[in-house]
Structures are given as structure tokens and as C-alpha cells.
Amino acid sequence: MKKLMIFITLILTVFTFNIKAETLRILAEAGDEATLTIAAAQFEESNPGVTIEASYLGWDDFMATIKLKLADNNPPDLAHGNQGFTVDGTLIQNGLVIPLDEYADQYGWKNLFAEGSLAEFSWSDDGSTWGSGSLYGISPVAEDVIVYYNKDKLKSLGLSVPSNFAEFENALSVSNNAGELPIILGGADGWPIIHVWGLIEGAFVEPEQVRSWIFNAKGTEFKTSSRMKAAKKLEEMATAGYFGSDSLGIGYDDANAMFINGDGVFNLTGTWMTAQLNEGMGDNVGAFAMPRNSSGVAGGGSFALPWHISSKSSNPDLAAKFLDHLMSNDFVDDLMEIGRVPAQAPTINPTSKLQAEVISASNALVGANAKTFYTDWSTPGMYDTVTQELQKLIGGAASADNFMDAMAAESIK
Amino acid sequence: MGSMNKFINNRPHKKIDYSNYYFILPAFLFYIIFVLYPLADTFYTSFTQWSGIGEKKWVGLENYYNNLNDVKIISSIKHSFILIIFYSFFPIIIGLAIAGIMVRVKVKGIAFYRAILFLPQILSMIVVGIAWRWIYAPKGPLNTGLDFLGLDNWSRAWLGSFDFALPFVGLIGTWVMFGFAMILFIAGVQKIPTELYDAAKVDGAGPFAEFFNVTLPALKGEIIVALVFTVTLALRNFDLIYITTGGGPGTSTMIPSMFIYKKAFQMNQVGSASSLGIMLTLLIFTLISLILITLREKK
Numbered sequence: 001m002k003k004l005m006i007f008i009t010l011i012l013t014v015f016t017f018n019i020k021a022e023t024l025r026i027l028a029e030a031g032d033e034a035t036l037t038i039a040a041a042q043f044e045e046s047n048p049g050v051t052i053e054a055s056y057l058g059w060d061d062f063m064a065t066i067k068l069k070l071a072d073n074n075p076p077d078l079a080h081g082n083q084g085f086t087v088d089g090t091l092i093q094n095g096l097v098i099p100l101d102e103y104a105d106q107y108g109w110k111n112l113f114a115e116g117s118l119a120e121f122s123w124s125d126d127g128s129t130w131g132s133g134s135l136y137g138i139s140p141v142a143e144d145v146i147v148y149y150n151k152d153k154l155k156s157l158g159l160s161v162p163s164n165f166a167e168f169e170n171a172l173s174v175s176n177n178a179g180e181l182p183i184i185l186g187g188a189d190g191w192p193i194i195h196v197w198g199l200i201e202g203a204f205v206e207p208e209q210v211r212s213w214i215f216n217a218k219g220t221e222f223k224t225s226s227r228m229k230a231a232k233k234l235e236e237m238a239t240a241g242y243f244g245s246d247s248l249g250i251g252y253d254d255a256n257a258m259f260i261n262g263d264g265v266f267n268l269t270g271t272w273m274t275a276q277l278n279e280g281m282g283d284n285v286g287a288f289a290m291p292r293n294s295s296g297v298a299g300g301g302s303f304a305l306p307w308h309i310s311s312k313s314s315n316p317d318l319a320a321k322f323l324d325h326l327m328s329n330d331f332v333d334d335l336m337e338i339g340r341v342p343a344q345a346p347t348i349n350p351t352s353k354l355q356a357e358v359i360s361a362s363n364a365l366v367g368a369n370a371k372t373f374y375t376d377w378s379t380p381g382m383y384d385t386v387t388q389e390l391q392k393l394i395g396g397a398a399s400a401d402n403f404m405d406a407m408a409a410e411s412i413k
Numbered sequence: 414m415g416s417m418n419k420f421i422n423n424r425p426h427k428k429i430d431y432s433n434y435y436f437i438l439p440a441f442l443f444y445i446i447f448v449l450y451p452l453a454d455t456f457y458t459s460f461t462q463w464s465g466i467g468e469k470k471w472v473g474l475e476n477y478y479n480n481l482n483d484v485k486i487i488s489s490i491k492h493s494f495i496l497i498i499f500y501s502f503f504p505i506i507i508g509l510a511i512a513g514i515m516v517r518v519k520v521k522g523i524a525f526y527r528a529i530l531f532l533p534q535i536l537s538m539i540v541v542g543i544a545w546r547w548i549y550a551p552k553g554p555l556n557t558g559l560d561f562l563g564l565d566n567w568s569r570a571w572l573g574s575f576d577f578a579l580p581f582v583g584l585i586g587t588w589v590m591f592g593f594a595m596i597l598f599i600a601g602v603q604k605i606p607t608e609l610y611d612a613a614k615v616d617g618a619g620p621f622a623e624f625f626n627v628t629l630p631a632l633k634g635e636i637i638v639a640l641v642f643t644v645t646l647a648l649r650n651f652d653l654i655y656i657t658t659g660g661g662p663g664t665s666t667m668i669p670s671m672f673i674y675k676k677a678f679q680m681n682q683v684g685s686a687s688s689l690g691i692m693l694t695l696l697i698f699t700l701i702s703l704i705l706i707t708l709r710e711k712k
Contacts, residue, residue, distance in 0.1 A: 064678040071466040090681055094467045188573055190661055246551035248662045249570020254550070380680045392663040397575045 026054040027076040077313040080305040084377035092127030097308035099134035103320040131215030137306025142343040144301030148267040184264025186255030187247040190387030198300025204230040210372040217378040217411040231400035275339030278354040289361040301371040385410040459688035464681040476688035499583025500647035508594025531592035542656030601635040
């Protein structure tokens with residue numbers, strides 16, 4: 001017995017001297033749970049002695065509390081933020097997160113992407129200007145707003161995948177005349193309409209122009225003639241009944257469930273829905289990037305939520321090392337297997353037909369440099385304004401002119 | 414308790430025995446920490462510009478001025494007053510009617526029905542909101558029922574309608590609150606001396622005369638309690654709107670408490686949110702005072 005005790009003590013001593021026990025604390029938005037669970041297990045295995053403690057909060061709770069959590073005296077080492085002045089800007093202005101340029105150079109993150117594509121993570125060091133400057137966040141995942149469609153319905157209507165916006169409009173009209181709901185929309189939640197607007201806006205406004213406005217809403221004209229055309233088009237689509245008569249009474253989750261059950265020819269939403277739609281519809285669901293009015297494609301979209309390293313973290317190097325694991329080429333395949341769309345080109349084959357189409361849509365957007373982010377990033381009050389004004393526009397309670405005026409007024413607030 | 418009594422008795426005699434106040438000290442400490450301190454802090458914050466972290470910047474009355482000049486906030490206060498009709502007046506009228514009927518008619522198993530009618534009051538507002546969202550849904554039971562009755566033209570997305578969302582959210586409030594009013598009034602009715610009803614009958618009073626001359630005056634105290642409670646709820650209500658419509662469609666069901674939440678947690682305007690909170694508190698305080706002053710017993 002005594003010998004055994006000595007043996008155990010010896011073993012423990014050896015381990016204690018060899019391995020420094022370290023804990024990395026992570027706070028993430030709940031959508032990342034599957035991704036982080038895999039990444040944490042891999043990282044702990046390849047880095048003995050490291051323990052990862054990850055906790056998750058649902059979107060609303062996360063966004064309502066993240067600033068306070070990072071302002072705490074004992075914040076997580078690594079945490080999600082959200083692009084825009086509301087979250088990221090505030091975190092940087094208060095010095096709560098650190099610039100990642102040193103780590104990005106050390107690990108070569110900037111070489112993974114095209115020049116300028118990390119602009120959404122770039123800020124001046126006082127947090128007052130956005131779109132250029134130091135790199136404050138990074139993400140391995142792309143999220144794009146594209147068009148999902150019901151393959152059987154499109155086929156039975158005698159339609160093919162539209163290659164320009166006029167063809168898309170024609171498909172809506174044909175669906176409507178055949179008694180099919182052209183677009184399923186969960187407008188009761190407000191924010192899903194932002195994604196619809198992003199696609200219509202992208203079809204008419206140059207993506208570069210949309211991004212400039214989002215980075216600097218105060219100093220960039222909102223009421224341009226091309227954007228006016230987009231607003232009029234959305235009004236026209238709503239009046240024609242392309243979203244049905246009940247869209248403002250349907251929530252986002254219900255709308256997707258209805259689409260899976262055969263309501264709606266098109267579903268204009270983000271690539272985060274890929275795994276769920278594939279599970280529900282199998283080979284009956286396809287996807288494409290929204291074709292523009294002139295040529296090419298465009299769509300709302302960006303990297304997923306940025307990862308930030310807390311300025312109070314006792315071990316920022318370890319946090320960066322874990323980030324590099326997420327950004328590594330090996331991890332791309334793991335992302336594919338969970339059904340997410342990696343920001344880097346994958347090395348393995350897509351896990352489903354839908355994922356293949358989604359990745360090609362996503363690649364088309366990257367190739368055309370045509371991601372237009374999300375309207376609500378532009379100002380702290382924009383989320384409220386754009387959801388309310390879009391509900392009014394879709395519900396026929398306001399005109400395209402009213403919409404443009406309200407949006408322009410919020411832009412310069 | 415014996416030792417405690419000894420402790421108190423051994424103290425030198427003073428005119429007021431302050432030792433009794435020690436008993437409320439624990440509760441009062443909690444009250445200071447969780448009510449008075451946050452209230453004072455909110456009051457101070459309401460004069461500042463503050464993103465929620467970092468320094469508060471003193472701006473004087475600017476937040477109050479901006480709130481009063483914000484058409485969206487003014488219209489949200491109007492919505493609150495409309496909700497008072499649904500959260501307060503309707504439940505009290507229904508509660509009085511039920512109490513009046515129960516005085517005249519003896520129903521078998523009355524305790525069971527009373528419990529059923531009171532049930533909405535004890536459910537969590539979140540549960541109530543989710544259930545009614547389903548009832549009002551485009552393909553929910555309400556519309557299915559209308560279709561079944563051949564009233565297809567009437568069915569619609571109730572909570573997605575600019576005209577119907579507010580009154581239909583209000584009706585949920587009526588459903589939640591009338592059980593409370595009813596229980597209050599039934600209890601009140603039971604303390605009315607039966608001689609009064611006998612005398613009314615002798616004088617030839619019918620059910621309506623009996624109700625207006627005996628039951629209603631006797632329930633004045635209970636009506637005041639019901640008014641204070643339901644009006645307060647109508648004005649500070651948050652969860653029901655948050656769950657059912659989130660203030661939409663557009664701003665058609667927006668109420669001040671939704672703005673407080675949005676300003677504080679979505680827009681980085683904690684100072685402005687605080688000022689709106691203080692304004693809402695003052696509004697509730699004023700209305701309740703008016704109710705008490707107008708309706709109190711005249712000596």
C-alpha cells in the first residue's frame with residue numbers, strides 16, 4: 001500500500017512538472033456549440049494540460065450581455081462579438097479586446113483570404129472608424145444569404161434556376177399564378193426581412209457601395225437612385241403578393257418548417273440553415289446565389305461572428321493558439337462535416353448535394369467580391385429601424401418612399 | 414424565543430424600544446440593495462449618456478427632452494393607454510358581471526369553475542404568450558375555427574396585422590386579468606350582509622337594480638384594488654408584447670417598456686433607457702394617485 005502511494009505521488013510529481021495546467025475560458029453564441037465541442041476536444045488532445053471551458057448563450061441573451069461580460073473583472077479569454085458599432089465598436093472603444101495583427105502575422109491568417117476581405121474585422125484603435133485599421137477579430141466560418149428553392153416545385157412549374165434577376169422575378173410571377181406561394185417569409189420576427197432586403201438591394205446597388213454605406217452610414221448617401229429602385233422593387237413584390245398575405249404573422253422557425261413541409265417555392269435565407277434544410281428535404285432542396293439585375297451575383301453575407309481576445313486575458317497566446325486551430329486547414333473539413341460553410345476553400349467533398357450547391361453559391365459571392373453584409377450593422381439604432389420599416393413596407397403600411405426616408409434619417413443619427 | 418425575550422426585557426427602558434426595528438433590518442437591507450439603490454442609480458443614470466460600460470457623461474435633461482420629442486415613444490404611450498382598456502376595464506367589467514351572477518344563481522361545483530377561470534392568472538406570461546401566438550397564427554385554431562364556420566374572409570394573421578395586432582394582444586391581457594378581478598369581487602360579495610339583498614328583494618328590486626344598488630357600491634374597495642393592480646400591469650407590461658409581437662408589425666404594438674429594453678440592450682443608450690424608465694414610473698405613480706384620489710371613501 002505504501003509503495004503504491006509513493007508510486008502515485010511520483011507519477012503526479014512528474015506530470016505536474018512536465019505539464020503546466022492551463023484553462024482557456026470561452027464564451028460563445030449558441031450556434032457555435034457543435035463547432036467548438038469538436039475543436040475543444042482536438043485542441044485538448046494535442047495540447048496536454050490545457051482545459052477548455054466553453055459556455056454558450058442564445059442569440060438574444062448573448063447580444064444583450066456580451067459587453068458586460070467582457071467588462072467584468074474576470075472575463076472569458078475568448079469570446080464572440082458582433083460586427084458593427086453596437087458590439088465590436090463599443091468593445092474596442094472601451095479597450096476590452098486586443099488587436100490581433102501580431103497573431104495574424106505569426107499564424108498567417110491574412111494570407112488565407114483575398115485582400116480587403118477582412119475589412120469587417122478592421123477598426124481604428126480608438127474604435128471610431130470601421131472598415132480599415134487594426135484587425136480585431138477573426139472567424140473560420142462564412143455565412144451568406146442565398147436563395148434556397150424547392151426543386152420539385154420549380155420543375156413542375158416548368159422553370160429552371162434563374163440566371164438573372166428578371167428570370168427570378170418571372171419565376172415568382174409564374175409561381176404566384178399557379179397558386180404556389182412564391183417566397184416563404186417569417187416576417188413576424190422582423191430580422192428575416194433584412195435578409196430579403198439585402199438580396200434585393202444587392203441586385204440593384206453595387207456591392208462596394210452597400211459596404212461603404214455600412215462602414216460609414218453617416219458619411220455615405222443612402223438615398224441613391226439604384227437603392228430607390230431596389231426599394232420600389234421590394235414594394236412591387238409585396239403588392240403582387242409574392243410573400244403571401246400572412247408573412248408578418250409567421251416566425252422565422254415556423255417559416256422554415258413550412259418550407260420543409262412544402263410551402264413556398266423560394267426561401268431567401270442564410271447558409272446557416274443548410275444542415276437543417278438538407279435534413280428536412282434531402283435532394284428536394286437546392287440553392288443558388290441571387291443573380292443581379294445587370295450581371296453577376298450579390299447577397300448579404302459576411303464571416304460568422306468574430307472571435308475576440310479579452311484585454312484582461314491572463315493567457316492571450318493560448319487563446320490565439322486555439323484561434324489558429326479554428327482557422328487551420330485541418331479544421332476546414334470538420335466544419336464541412338457539421339454542415340457549416342468554411343470561409344476557406346474545403347479540401348474534402350461536400351457531404352450533401354445541397355452543401356455542394358451552397359458552397360458554389362458562396363464561392364460565387366466571394367469570387368465576385370459581392371457580399372453586402374447586413375443592413376443593421378450600420379448604426380446602433382438601425383436594427384430597430386430597418387425591421388420596423390421593412391415590416392411596414394411588406395405589410396403595405398408604408399411606401400418605398402417612406403421606407404427610404406426613414407432609413408436615410410436613421411443613417412445620419 | 415425565551416432568550417430573546419430576556420434580552421429585550423433586560424434593556425434599559427426608553428420611550429421607544431428600537432430593538433423591534435432590528436427584526437426588519439434584514440429585509441430592509443435587501444430592500445435597499447435591490448430596490449432603493451438601483452432606483453437611485455437609475456435616476457442618476459437618466460441624466461447621463463452611457464453605453465452600458467465605461468464612463469457616464471452628464472447631459473442634464475437632454476434624455477428627457479429627446480424622449481418627449483420622439484414620436485415613436487409618444488405613440489407607444491398611446492398604445493399603453495389603449496392596453497389599459499383591455500388589461501383593466503374589460504377584466505373588471507367581466508369580473509363584476511360574474512360576481513353579480515354568482516350572487517343570484519347557485520351553480521353546482523362552483524369552486525371548480527372558479528379555479529378554471531382563475532387559471533390564466535397563475536400561468537407564466539411566457540407560457541401565455543407562446544400559447545396565444547399559436548392560437549392567433551395564420552393556420553392556428555382561431556383561423557381554423559373561422560374557416561369552419563364559413564367565415565374565411567375573416568381569417569388572417571392576427572398578430573401580423575397593423576389594425577388587429579394591438580387589440581388582439583390586449584385581449585390576451587383581458588384573459589389573463591379577469592380571473593384576478595373575479596376572485597377579488599367574489600370574495601368582496603361574500604362579505605355583503607345578506608339582509609341588504611333581502612331588503613332589496615322586499616323593495617321589488619330586479620337583478621339589475623340589485624346589482625347597481627347593493628353589489629356595486631359594496632365592492633368599491635375591491636374595484637380600487639383591481640384598478641391599481643391592472644393599470645400598473647398594463648403600463649409596465651413587457652413580457653407579453655416581447656413574446657407575441659416584439660412591438661411589431663412596424664411599431665403598431667410598441668410600448669414604453671419595449672423601448673427601455675431596446676435602448677438599454679440593443680442601442681447602447683442606457684442613459685436614455687433610464688430616463689424613459691423614470692418617466693414610466695412617474696406616469697404610473699400619477700395615474701394610480703389619480704385613481705386613489707378620485708375613488709377613495711369620502712368621510
